[in-house]
Amino acid sequence: MKVVKFGGSSLASGNQIEKVFQIVISDPDRKVVVVSAPGKRFPEDQKVTDLLIECAERCLSNQNSQEIAASVIKRYSTIAEELQLPSKIISEIQADLEARLNGDRSNPERFIDRIKASGEDNHAKLVAAFFEEQGVEASYVNPGEAGLLVSAEPGNAQVLPESYERLHSLRERSGLLIFPGFFGFSKEGEVFTFSRSGSDITGSILANGLKADLYENFTDVDAVYSVNPYIVKRPKEIKELTYREMRELSYAGFTVLHDEALVPAFRAGIPVQIKNTNNPAAPGTRIVYERDNTNGPVIGIASDQGFCSIYVSKYLMNREIGFGRKLLSILEEFGLSYEHTPSGIDDISIILRENQFEAEMEQEITGRIVAELHADEVKFEHSLALIMVVGEGMRHNVGTMARASKALARASVNIEMINQGSSEVSMMFGVKEVDEKRAVQALYEEFFAAVTV
Amino acid sequence: MKVVKFGGSSLASGNQIEKVFQIVISDPDRKVVVVSAPGKRFPEDQKVTDLLIECAERCLSNQNSQEIAASVIKRYSTIAEELQLPSKIISEIQADLEARLNGDRSNPERFIDRIKASGEDNHAKLVAAFFEEQGVEASYVNPGEAGLLVSAEPGNAQVLPESYERLHSLRERSGLLIFPGFFGFSKEGEVFTFSRSGSDITGSILANGLKADLYENFTDVDAVYSVNPYIVKRPKEIKELTYREMRELSYAGFTVLHDEALVPAFRAGIPVQIKNTNNPAAPGTRIVYERDNTNGPVIGIASDQGFCSIYVSKYLMNREIGFGRKLLSILEEFGLSYEHTPSGIDDISIILRENQFEAEMEQEITGRIVAELHADEVKFEHSLALIMVVGEGMRHNVGTMARASKALARASVNIEMINQGSSEVSMMFGVKEVDEKRAVQALYEEFFAAVTV
Numbered sequence: 001m002k003v004v005k006f007g008g009s010s011l012a013s014g015n016q017i018e019k020v021f022q023i024v025i026s027d028p029d030r031k032v033v034v035v036s037a038p039g040k041r042f043p044e045d046q047k048v049t050d051l052l053i054e055c056a057e058r059c060l061s062n063q064n065s066q067e068i069a070a071s072v073i074k075r076y077s078t079i080a081e082e083l084q085l086p087s088k089i090i091s092e093i094q095a096d097l098e099a100r101l102n103g104d105r106s107n108p109e110r111f112i113d114r115i116k117a118s119g120e121d122n123h124a125k126l127v128a129a130f131f132e133e134q135g136v137e138a139s140y141v142n143p144g145e146a147g148l149l150v151s152a153e154p155g156n157a158q159v160l161p162e163s164y165e166r167l168h169s170l171r172e173r174s175g176l177l178i179f180p181g182f183f184g185f186s187k188e189g190e191v192f193t194f195s196r197s198g199s200d201i202t203g204s205i206l207a208n209g210l211k212a213d214l215y216e217n218f219t220d221v222d223a224v225y226s227v228n229p230y231i232v233k234r235p236k237e238i239k240e241l242t243y244r245e246m247r248e249l250s251y252a253g254f255t256v257l258h259d260e261a262l263v264p265a266f267r268a269g270i271p272v273q274i275k276n277t278n279n280p281a282a283p284g285t286r287i288v289y290e291r292d293n294t295n296g297p298v299i300g301i302a303s304d305q306g307f308c309s310i311y312v313s314k315y316l317m318n319r320e321i322g323f324g325r326k327l328l329s330i331l332e333e334f335g336l337s338y339e340h341t342p343s344g345i346d347d348i349s350i351i352l353r354e355n356q357f358e359a360e361m362e363q364e365i366t367g368r369i370v371a372e373l374h375a376d377e378v379k380f381e382h383s384l385a386l387i388m389v390v391g392e393g394m395r396h397n398v399g400t401m402a403r404a405s406k407a408l409a410r411a412s413v414n415i416e417m418i419n420q421g422s423s424e425v426s427m428m429f430g431v432k433e434v435d436e437k438r439a440v441q442a443l444y445e446e447f448f449a450a451v452t453v
Numbered sequence: 454m455k456v457v458k459f460g461g462s463s464l465a466s467g468n469q470i471e472k473v474f475q476i477v478i479s480d481p482d483r484k485v486v487v488v489s490a491p492g493k494r495f496p497e498d499q500k501v502t503d504l505l506i507e508c509a510e511r512c513l514s515n516q517n518s519q520e521i522a523a524s525v526i527k528r529y530s531t532i533a534e535e536l537q538l539p540s541k542i543i544s545e546i547q548a549d550l551e552a553r554l555n556g557d558r559s560n561p562e563r564f565i566d567r568i569k570a571s572g573e574d575n576h577a578k579l580v581a582a583f584f585e586e587q588g589v590e591a592s593y594v595n596p597g598e599a600g601l602l603v604s605a606e607p608g609n610a611q612v613l614p615e616s617y618e619r620l621h622s623l624r625e626r627s628g629l630l631i632f633p634g635f636f637g638f639s640k641e642g643e644v645f646t647f648s649r650s651g652s653d654i655t656g657s658i659l660a661n662g663l664k665a666d667l668y669e670n671f672t673d674v675d676a677v678y679s680v681n682p683y684i685v686k687r688p689k690e691i692k693e694l695t696y697r698e699m700r701e702l703s704y705a706g707f708t709v710l711h712d713e714a715l716v717p718a719f720r721a722g723i724p725v726q727i728k729n730t731n732n733p734a735a736p737g738t739r740i741v742y743e744r745d746n747t748n749g750p751v752i753g754i755a756s757d758q759g760f761c762s763i764y765v766s767k768y769l770m771n772r773e774i775g776f777g778r779k780l781l782s783i784l785e786e787f788g789l790s791y792e793h794t795p796s797g798i799d800d801i802s803i804i805l806r807e808n809q810f811e812a813e814m815e816q817e818i819t820g821r822i823v824a825e826l827h828a829d830e831v832k833f834e835h836s837l838a839l840i841m842v843v844g845e846g847m848r849h850n851v852g853t854m855a856r857a858s859k860a861l862a863r864a865s866v867n868i869e870m871i872n873q874g875s876s877e878v879s880m881m882f883g884v885k886e887v888d889e890k891r892a893v894q895a896l897y898e899e900f901f902a903a904v905t906v
């Protein structure tokens with residue numbers, strides 16, 4: 001039995017939904033279909049979720065929201081026309097959206113969540129209607145009725161553990177189950193959404209709850225690539241990688257799948273298959289618990305910009321019990337989360353994402369570190385990029401670091417920072433943002449395109 | 454003006470003290486002579502400080518301490534005979550030790566400190582007497598009278614900042630000043646010792662207080678070596694290195710000079726010269742603020758055993774503000790100080806010195822991390838060695854990491870951990886203890902003995 005999730009672009013038009021239908025019925029193991037809200041049909045198009053957010057915000061600020069609500073309905077009715085569905089479904093969707101827009105606005109965040117969730121909810125109803133029209137047994141499933149319970153955190157709901165057992169009974173239902181992604185219900189029966197792109201999470205939760213054999217995640221790429229195609233042309237596709245490898249890659253810019261989405265499948269040991277709705281014959285990429293290491297030590301190279309470091313030095317820092325903890329407490333008080341803390345003997349650097357900083361913070365933080373920890377030196381460095389070289393095969397492979405650092409040296413890239421050791425499946429290099437592209441290209445060259453001379 | 458400090462082996466016998474005398478009078482700039490307690494004359498010999506500690510402990514447990522006190526006096530009287538000093542000095546030393554042993558024992562730690570400090574104090578008196586016998590103007594200086602004030606921490610006293618100004622007036626005194634190392638006086642007038650080998654600290658404090666041009670530290674080696682001579686035969690001597698380089702090297706096993714001893718000299722920018730009492734013609738090693746980087750990127754390689762790591766992993770750890778800080782707080786509650794914290798995306802390792810652990814701690818710590826932080830995995834790894842590759846020249850030298858990791862790969866050494874980035878003057882490699890020697894040899898080969906092929 002398989003749980004199959006389709007992304008927004010896979011469901012953006014009637015034509016796309018017909019492809020989805022063919023994919024689903026071509027494999028009788030495909031039982032549960034998780035549906036996103038309609039996405040973009042062309043690059044300049046707007047996603048229904050974005051329209052809904054704007055609509056909700058206009059309501060809250062008492063601006064005119066009619067026009068934008070109409071354009072949401074227009075998206076659904078265009079699709080319904082393309083699929084030659086009876087107009088009843090559109091009346092239903094319109095009534096639902098109106099009811100939500102006229103609902104309680106006393107808690108703005110919860111109001112927004114209810115509006116946002118309608119994108120997936122109504123699209124699941126539409127898709128179910130289409131499947132039924134094709135003469136297939138299929139039914140829309142309401143997440144609340146099915147038992148998908150979540151925490152009452154608007155825009156960041158977390159699945160509650162009891163959901164899994166409740167959802168398991170969906171196995172007993174006959175026919176295809178069309179399940180809206182992105183949201184669940186609190187114990188009090190209110191709608192709360194996951195973080196953005198949360199339909200991936202819904203699929204993973206269902207795969208876990210129903211103890212599926214496979215979670216198929218259909219998107220618009222043939223596979224996960226070994227490196228960013230904007231940096232290296234026609235990069236190698238990854239056929240199989242582990243959850244840990246996927247997580248390390250996604251940390252630094254590989255955004256094929258939502259980070260949190262891997263957790264439920266991972267905990268249940270269910271493999272995840274990334275596939276392309278527009279090219280279902282392509283094998284795609286499989287995410288598994290363990291894999292053979294037959295293709296060299298490195299499986300992928302990811303990179304991300306927008307980091308900065310705070311360097312703190314103090315003679316004999318090393319002797320002070322609690323120095324690091326106190327330093328991290330100061331950052332915590334500013335609400336800053338940090339990424340890494342490489343340390344020397346009497347110095348430590350804290351690597352953070354730059355977008356967390358507000359204007360005055362840098363000076364305030366420096367002041368507090370000097371005043372409270374009597375540091376000799378506090379120095380900010382901006383515009384850093386982190387590069388992750390990922391692969392289970394590099395565990396206990398003695399030459400990988402040598403090859404990586406040599407490749408960077410050859411490309412005249414200065415390594416600002418290395419973090420290796422904790423994770424056995426990755427090496428991390430910090431470089432200046434201006435060196436990022438050259439560094440990634442040099443590493444790809446070394447591990448994927450190197451020819452023995 | 455120079456402050457000159459002599460170690461215990463440089464003052465272990467009459468013959469050695471004659472060498473010291475020749476060294477001191479050969480340079481009229483040598484004004485202040487800091488004296489250690491008599492050290493070992495041959496490998497099986499006992500240091501006077503060790504005898505004194507045993508003597509004090511016997512007193513405290515009401516055991517017979519006569520014999521061991523006699524052997525302390527015997528060491529001084531042997532030296533006095535070799536130097537043909539009048540017996541008066543030995544009577545004085547004997548009376549002093551007896552008075553200390555019969556002193557207040559209500560605070561055992563302070564009692565031990567007073568006994569320990571007598572080793573240096575009495576030897577300074579003996580050395581001063583010998584200098585005077587040779588017809589040189591020289592006088593013993595009592596640290597309390599001279600104004601060397603320290604905190605009231607037995608065995609770990611810290612200099613108080615007001616000492617420096619007080620000590621400065623020693624410049625006005627005529628003749629050579631013979632100053633006992635290792636201890637100072639609290640504001641209440643009680644004796645407190647520095648940590649072990651603390652005579653180095655006394656010398657550095659005096660160099661700072663008197664604003665000396667140079668602090669000469671005489672010991673029993675010709676120079677600081679670029680690598681441990683027990684691991685690599687006849688290693689290169691280091692002619693000049695910076696304070697930071699010395700500190701990084703001494704962290705991992707280079708014990709020529711007491712760590713804390715560099716601080717006062719460093720703060721005053723006074724160079725430190727390491728020299729050999731038994732070969733004063735050898736140029737020795739100079740520790741300076743800044744140096745030319747003319748001899749390649751690496752100046753020395755140090756290593757030390759006895760480390761362990763605690764590996765903690767938790768899926769999406771990276772998203773939790775405060776995770777690292779909470780983890781460090783738990784270790785702090787166990788009184789553990791940590792060395793480094795390399796981290797991956799969802800995992801972190803804490804590197805600690807193994808000797809801090811008591812039997813049950815490992816299990817208790819694991820239990821608390823699992824219970825309080827809901828970690829997925831907590832794993833201890835023992836018997837690790839840290840290797841420091843040190844050199845100011847490696848800053849912004851793009852190829853150094855490549856050379857180092859390649860050398861380790863060639864020697865089939867698996868790198869368990871790398872920490873580079875915070876300190877700009879060192880790279881740290883963690884390896885298994887069994888690989889330590891091979892790793893250091895391979896790195897030395899690469900950076901000091903490599904022949905271009």
